[in-house]
Amino acid sequence: MREITLSKAVNEAIAEEMRRDPAIFLLGEDVAEAGTPFKVLSGLVEEFGPDRIIDTPISEPGFMGLAVGAAMTGSRPIVDLMFGDFLFLIMDQLCNQAAKTHYMSGGKLTVPLVVRTNLGATRRSAAQHSQSLHALVAHIPGLKVALPSSAYEAKGLLKTAIRDNSPVVIFEDKLMYNDKAPVPEEEYLIPFGQAKILREGEDLTLIATSSMVQVAQKAADLLAADGISAEVIDPRTIVPLDEDTLLASVKKTSRAIVIDEGHQSFGVTAEIASRLNEKAFYHLDAPVLRMGAMDVPVPFTPALEDLTVPTPEKVVEQAKRLVAGDMIHAA
Amino acid sequence: MREITLSKAVNEAIAEEMRRDPAIFLLGEDVAEAGTPFKVLSGLVEEFGPDRIIDTPISEPGFMGLAVGAAMTGSRPIVDLMFGDFLFLIMDQLCNQAAKTHYMSGGKLTVPLVVRTNLGATRRSAAQHSQSLHALVAHIPGLKVALPSSAYEAKGLLKTAIRDNSPVVIFEDKLMYNDKAPVPEEEYLIPFGQAKILREGEDLTLIATSSMVQVAQKAADLLAADGISAEVIDPRTIVPLDEDTLLASVKKTSRAIVIDEGHQSFGVTAEIASRLNEKAFYHLDAPVLRMGAMDVPVPFTPALEDLTVPTPEKVVEQAKRLVAGDMIHAA
Amino acid sequence: MAAAKKKSNAEQYLRMYRQMMRIRVFEDNANQLYLSAKMPGLTHMYSGQEAVAVGICEALKTTDRITSTHRGHGHCVAKGGEFRPMFAELLGKADGYCGGKGGSMHIADQDNGNLGANAIVGGSAGIATGSALSAKRLGKDDVTVCFFGDGALGQGLLYETMNMAALWKLPVIYACENNLYGEYTKTEEQAAGDLTARAKAFGIETHIVDGQDVLAVNNLAQKLVERCRKGEGPFFIQLDTYRYFGHHVGDINREYYRPKDEETLWKTERDPLTNFAKWLSDEGLVTKDELKEIEAEVKADAEAAVNFALDADYPDASEVTKHVFAENPSGL
């Protein structure tokens, strides 16, 4: 199968959907001629014209608001939010308006829109351009949240997001734009709420999202060399969350680590770990461990930034503790 | 001891601190003559004048931004945010600026400010005036988060918040403004990060925040009548979180329910439950249970709204299942 | 205006009068429901501002859209809303426009082009502007009116969206209802400079009109709506008006922020219904009896609707988890 970059996969997903449905348009900063600073959208304005690939002023709250109104009235906007950190600017329109309109109107109004943005540190971009804020939107009822972990996932999940009739926030990993993966020429969608088992294993389950999927896979390789067999699962969407697949795995392996690049406290690892603990408690040989980013603003200097996110080595270390039964706490 | 309302307690806390330190001022919408729509600040503008109790335009992002700048330059602002739901409007200034400035500047700039706001549903105020959004700010490193559960707590925690050199968000429960509690005449502060054991018990631990403390206490009463002894703990601040007190209790009782009025998924109950599971796993006789608000926008109609939040009866029901060992899941 | 023109417009005038009366009566009933503790929560009444909503909405087609505010009953009625589902919504009943889930501050009436009240001040500026963008992109000539209060001028969102509306020539009309107060604060204490200059700065054509004069409002609105349809938008209108009650039903003692004689002056000298009724009679377009009849009909309608709403059922408990997400086509 051909291999393409995540960037190209996103571009294809948008182009295919826009060809299919004239109600779709995209808006954001420098999305047209510039094709975004990451060049992900290059070529789209040439095909679809400036009325469907719309360059906005630097007005995140404003163009998010426009998208909500457009979505209520027959359009299907895709909002391009240059950095995930700018979510803080659009929270009111996203969480007070888009997320609640369908419910508040008793189902009369719908808001089919997609916010495409990104997450991930270690790009030396410092505290306001490095956050992974997906837990925040996942906490708000009415929003779906997708976290693609490869070019293949990015294309399939984005296409599904665009067809969904609810607001969806999809986070790409900034560091992955040039990573290639096999992506079929034929059309495919990836359904929301279906986790993917990337690697089967017996001794423990590594549940990893987005940027952390590669980390988990590397950790699983390292563990395999030491005779430990790790199952690796990517939930793909955290809202909806495929509890069943996660639970089945944990019931089999009896041990799990949840790995996510958002801040650890009050983040995604807490939700997944506590659901596993609650629903698979009597199958667990050890507590579910959580590995999120450190609870610190992302520091600029590489000397510190690299310490803040989970690495394959740190995962291996925790996995070994878990398997060795090294978790008994003092009474 | 005299009893005063939570509203009065807040008013006293601000007045006492403003008398002590001229660097403190307060700003927000209709805080001066009107004393806020909840009348919490009545009388303050008369004592401190309109230069220290400042009525702003309806510009939440803007006045939050002003507070950040004022805090960096020798003032100690208190931001009055009329409804907790408006946090979505100030997230950028609060989370990208206030929370990160001290860290990003390597400790050179400090941002001593307090955001006073509220939480809680069942006031028939519908989806945009009923949210409990404290989990969102708790996820952002650099912010402290206080959740007073009575007039006594409100006064002591707010005074501490005002003296803290970091940004603090303090949430009052809208339904509690007229609730009275004993509050000493003498000055007192309540240190952050020290949970309070409100009731000792043997059979299980109820960990409850803010509005849910009363719910937990009523549940404990009902349980006592049935011969079940519940320990009730109020963490008071969720950042910092007093893990030690919570862990000690759970190690003693071997069972716990975490109760909080934020949405359940990706919320406060997940963080607390997963920490307990992780650090007291081998002491637990059953999984830690979570009771948050339903994952739905808050509906207007009383017929539905009341279903969305934990009640003493629902807590009792879960507690009994827990104590009965009724949690074993199918393999 | 030529006498002939007036006659031929008589039907339209009477409809405007009736619509204003419907708002006035709706609010009086809402207040009664609050005072008798039959309505959950609080509500913000539109009484006094009727000529604004009616003057503008009478210039709109059903497919034209509006966005509304926390003070939204007037816009809802004016855009074609019915009493029964409105009262039912205020009481949280299943037959309400939003099945009881929205309540007064979120009343929406999609079929009549009302995209909803909004409990975030200024929160609908984006929605209205996006609705206009949608119409333009989809090749429809529908116009969107964004209603908001003077207080919403404090919100930055409005400036962001006006800038985009101006850049892209969107068919949207920003209708600023300047009722002199935002909650308990005077407009001049909240808004520096000149109100209309804030739209002019973006190159938007602005107008100021007496919001108590339904004909003045309607004439202006008709012109601007037609120009919007032709691609000459956006526009900004400042409508000077007054709310008769407090900020919300519970705001009773308001002398500390608003003098009694100011209230009296507006109610006696500038009431949109009284003055329009007088004009209609003076011009011989209606008799006193006809006016009384309209009022009586509207009141009877309202009473029936209130009773309907009081008797209606609350939504079933199972509704609580419905509509969090929209339904999807099969295969998704």
Place this chain on the structure above:
Amino acid sequence: MAAAKKKSNAEQYLRMYRQMMRIRVFEDNANQLYLSAKMPGLTHMYSGQEAVAVGICEALKTTDRITSTHRGHGHCVAKGGEFRPMFAELLGKADGYCGGKGGSMHIADQDNGNLGANAIVGGSAGIATGSALSAKRLGKDDVTVCFFGDGALGQGLLYETMNMAALWKLPVIYACENNLYGEYTKTEEQAAGDLTARAKAFGIETHIVDGQDVLAVNNLAQKLVERCRKGEGPFFIQLDTYRYFGHHVGDINREYYRPKDEETLWKTERDPLTNFAKWLSDEGLVTKDELKEIEAEVKADAEAAVNFALDADYPDASEVTKHVFAENPSGL
């Protein structure tokens, strides 16, 4: 200007020239560090806009404050920043202004009144305005200057804060650096209407000045700063200027959005350093050799600072958890 005045000002002029040269040379070195892969991440260069930062900051006292942008090196130097801690910060070293934690986009220099660069476009409008409020409340006559680009005019926050600044007569100057582009988009495609009208709407006095003419900028700034101190603020200045490099160091192929000859024109005809140097020579205030000497000194300084920064240590790993929260007085 009278010859006597000019002579007596010569020292100040030369300091302005030197400061502009320091910015120019700083940026050339930063670019070199990027090209040689010694600097982590990207950076946005201020080259071409030197007269703006220097003209304004030379009118300020140390206790006056500024807020800066993603393109912040120029403001930092102009407000008194030193090369060593600046380069060290860019390289993420412990000796940097922020101990390496902030980097280029968050460089701050509290001691000289620089409240920091900001990676959120428009994000410092509140901070600057709050700093002015703080000064006023605490009875100090310090003025705050808020630097921002034309692109930041898209952000609603700016309008909210200008409204409050105007209402409360705060000692703040909004300095809009109009360099014709925001990233890869022309200003006129992002900003409808007239730029200064956006401040005038709030009753703020506005000025437009040639941002390549350091004396014009400085004269205006001196007047406005003094008037601010007397309580006559706020003010808004549009400074027309140009950035020589791409949006950031990596923006090399930019012909698709910005014509080459436009760049050439600004660099050759309107360069703030060249033109100021010429004026200084023409007026007999400096010799060619003196100018060369200044340049050589600055370059030597920069080289030494770069070497210092390259040799400096990274922060210790233990720093990563420090400064999340500020230290508290004992007993809290």
